[in-house]
Amino acid sequence: MQLLQNTLQNIQGADMKTREQARKRIDALCKPPGSLGKLESIAVQLSGITGQLYPLVDKKVIIVCAADHGVCEEGVTTNPQDVTVFQTLNFPQGGTGVCAIANITNAKVVTVDVGVKEEIPHGAGVIINKIKYGTDNIAKGPAMSKEEAIQAIEVGIHVATEEIAKGANVLGTGEMGIGNTTPSAAILAVLTGCDPIEVTGFGAGVGNGGIAHKAAVIKKAIEVNQPDPQDGLDVLAKVGGLEIGAMTGIILGAAVHRKPVVIDGFISTIAALIAYKLEPKVKDYIIPSHASEEPGAKIAAALLGIEPMLHMNMRLGEGSGAALAFPILDAACSMMNNMVTLEEAMQLLAK
Known part of the structure; x- marks a missing residue:
């Protein structure tokens, strides 16, 4: 609890003076004002985050948090839970989607077991920070205790801090956990007050009862647990997931160290919403990557007040969207570092 409290207390907003300097320089570059669109706003954001007029994000790390979900007992997905452990072991081997994309963006992929149902062997290339063997079934009671939710967040803060200490200057959030679109939709339904059917999607493979059954399970979970929408920690503990908590911690950890954090799709955005509930200043550090195909993704992004830069019809998760977005950040930095102003030109x- 102390790590979480200290982190929240020490998060500061973006450097507004450097943001303004960056905006003025971009407007003076040899191009029509605003002609590089979102690239310009990303560059301004990076300058505000880092406090540097000429930012650099050349040490990229995607942290993939893995955990299982007790709600799978309710038949919300067709995928067997052993896929979680299989894929968790596959990340260090470089065989997953995010790894394939990260290869071409020069990003390191770090995998963390925060709650996989099975044992992950030591020496498999996975950081073992297991809090419990998957969450409990949210249709019958809380996913985890408040203390476990805090532990999950602190795992994310700790791993993010370690990677930053090793030189990372930009982080990406990723996850692995069969069934995790169900708690994500549950969190969003609580925070928006909307009917679960509005935010419930196919996920990686919806169960035999279809989306209607999945939404009914979410509705039951909310009725059983009565999470407080004003208390992000309560919502996470009652209807969330361990990997969602860990990603929340990654976002908080990036913010306290003044590093940008690129979030993936639906589930990462839900983690960002929890982080924002805990400390609104984290929003300055969040860079959204892509618009997920999950129906709740657009609602979650709008609730947080962010706009994803990519529209690629993706819904893989794993941090794949973050990996794909990294070159755009590189381009924004290159614009700041290599383009000249009209006066400089x-x-x-004249020489």
């Missing part, structure tokens, strides 16, 4: 030509 005239001086160069």
